[in-house]
Amino acid sequence: MADRTVKLSIFRGDPGGGDMVTYEVPTQEGMVVLDAVLWVQSHRAPDLAVRWNCKAAKCGSCSAEIDGFPRLMCKSPIDEYGDEISVRPMHTFPLIRDLVTDVSWNYEVNKRIQPFTPSEADLADPQPWRMQQEDVDRVIEFRKCIECFLCQDVCHVLRSHGQKDAFFGPRFMIRIASLEMHPKDAADRRPLLRGEAGVGMCNITKCCTEVCPEHIHITDNGIIPMKERMADLYFDPLRFVAGKLMRGRE
Amino acid sequence: MANEPYDTVDTDVLVIGAGGAGQRAAIAAAEAGCQVLVVCKSLLGKAHTVMAEGGMAAALANVAGADTWEVHFQDTMKGGKLINNWRMAHIHATEAPERVLELERWGAVFDRTREGYIHQRPFGAHTYPRLAHIGDRTGLEIIRSLQDHLVHMPNIEVHMETTVSSLLTWEGRAVGALAYRRVDGALVVYRAKAVLLATGGAGRIYRVTSNSWECTGDGVALAYHAGAQLQDCEMVQFHPTGMVWPPGVRGILVTEGVRGEGGILRNSRGERFMVNYDPERMDLSSRDVVARAINAEVEAGRGSPHGGAFLDISHKSPEYIRRKLPSMYEQFLKLAKVDITKEPMEVAPTIHYFMGGVRVGAEDGATTVPGLFAAGEVASGLHGANRLGGNSLSDLLVFGKRAGDAAAVFAQDHAGPVKIDRAQVERAIEELLGPLHRPDGESPFALEEELRDVCTEYAPLIRDREGLEKGLERTLELAERAARCSAGGPTGRAFNPGWHTAQDLRNMLVSAEALFRCALERKESRGAHARRDYPDLDPKLEAVNMVAQKSEGGMACFPVEREPIPDELRAIIDKKFPRFELEEGS
Ligand SMILES: Cc1cc2nc3c(=O)[nH]c(=O)nc-3n(C[C@H](O)[C@H](O)[C@H](O)COP(=O)(O)OP(=O)(O)OC[C@H]3O[C@@H](n4cnc5c(N)ncnc54)[C@H](O)[C@@H]3O)c2cc1C
Ligand code: SF4
């Protein structure tokens, strides 16, 4: 690829208002959108606000809407885009400045979920715990979540309808799933799911799954099994969910 | 600038940093009954620790039944070329298993053996398979498990996106810190009965690094200015395998797990060159040896097209690779357009870890400043001249807990009201806001780039006196220019990266200066520190660590002798343990 110049339009502004500002950025092979934004920061606009940490798609800090699509900036190679690229902050969360939004609501939601709770018997067991790989495999998928909140950004319940008081959002549906399906967890979060967490608000559009950079099957493997588990309490819940999961994988 | 407003916040224990070490320390201090406040530069759960891939070393003996703390101790000491704090290496080897099992009881999920126990993967210079792991995202698992445990403890509060710019002292004791909030630029004075540093390393003083932006050596600078001693700052680890191509991704880590799972290094002629450098341990030799081997192959004209070596795992089945190394598979496919199940990767050394840092007591993480504790990568001692892979994550838990416990005891022993020196606060504020009030100074971004060039050029894998002297001179000159730099652009304080970078720069300069001074002082080649002008190990220097400290005339650097190792521990280092043969596919 010959090195070229791209026109990068970045939202600049604060809660009082703002505009798209266009910068010409020289590119290099293998460059990602985050590199281009940081080039602007160090060469054109030292006060350009942006969050990032790892530049390796591992921390989930650099979420933004690139050409209208929610993505990690550090996992979006420039050569997948045309000569003009637009970068905006996530829409669902209150703006702080430029590309930075206030995601603190997510941290508050997390505190309302009962943490990992082993049974009394397991707690009292002095021996190291034993678990089978196929049992931990079920939760491993959910534990890959890097909390980029892109799924929260795209979910229409939060994005278009602003119903943050009625639904915890897809990220926390899979957080709950990861606890409920943990082989050593003994708590029952069904009342939470049905009540405060609002699993009923989700109408399975699967937009969240589409944007997840960790390719977590948020709807198929997380939300749908939990919805069914809510709907039919006659099944032994753990085995039922596990069975669903195995079928989901096939 | 006098009378600049600030909030004052009181707590028992102030923990600076929310990586693995900071979070584990906070939990320990809170369990001891203290009120704990954690501050961190980014959002909770985003600390550099999330990037750790390969695993956490602990002699659980789940895969190799012969593994014991003694073997782990020996591996750590040999890897560190015997300048480790032997007491720390002893504590670490004995306590790591408990800390791993405890994390599992807080909800962490690890890969399992056939019997259902925590699986352990082989790693460079560990005699036995020893790294507890989950695929190749072990750091994320640790951070998330600690975080979810911590947010439900009522006596821990977290102030995210808050950066500490100076420590505050009263009659020589650490009593708090000055910080700014990124979101609005507001200033905060923390008053605390004990202060604990868990700020991580300083990888960003180099151009090519695997480290996240936060790794600017803040803790080292904060401790130094508060009067604490630093140690072993010449010991900087190059990880042998970073990505090389394309240029946009240079430096991103390729986990040692690739070699642990059977990956093989080759030069441009297709030769397994490690046979010439370490015929016994081959690709799983210690990091310093593998990094220098790749460097030597490149210098001899046998490098890969972009100046590295080939790392190949494609002889394993695609399913195996995708299951054991999912993020490596994804990383190469997405960022380099290379399918590692079919083709080799191109790799070269990248700056990875700082063995040096703040000098601490082995038992309690106490620095040489009363009331100031340190744990994790910011502290020094456990790893000596070279850290073994996997020993950092266990370090964070073992010494995070110990430092947290000790800080709690110190806070409880000093329960009286904390006094703050107003003049000291005023001076710290003036220094912090300086870059916003100098519209015409140089750009901190440009100065940072220059510093990276200086460290990269003058403190490379193989060093010499001439280069190190030049590097030191350039660093001191940059420090003068940095003291006059400007945040640039509009001077608002809300989320202003130009201003933040000016702070980072000030800290990075301390790590760079300590690196050059300690490297000049250590006139031998040992572990990560290789000198062209002193190519051999000097047995006399085994007894000392290089210590740096603030003095009248600037930074002083001098050797300090370690307490001699007791005979029974010495005997363990010389013991022979049976080798382990790995079963295919286990
Ligand atoms: C890509 C990669 C892979 C790795 N893989 C492994 C592995 O497999 N096994 C292993 O053992 N080790 C591994 N390591 C090394 C290991 O991850 C680190 O050494 C370790 O995570 C450091 O943890 P820490 O808690 O000391 O600090 P960090 O995780 O670096 O956290 C530092 C914290 O301090 C905060 N902070 C810093 N400065 C300030 C300030 N001025 N004010 C307020 N807060 C501040 C930061 O915000 C952050 O929260 C790896 C490293 C990298 C880069
Ligand atoms: S599937 Fe449910 S959670 Fe996901 S985006 Fe659609 S409504 Fe939201």
Ligand code: SF4
């Ligand atoms: S589930 Fe996926 S999209 Fe949602 S926060 Fe986690 S990693 Fe991001």
Ligand code: FES
């Ligand atoms: S910077 Fe960490 S995910 Fe992009």
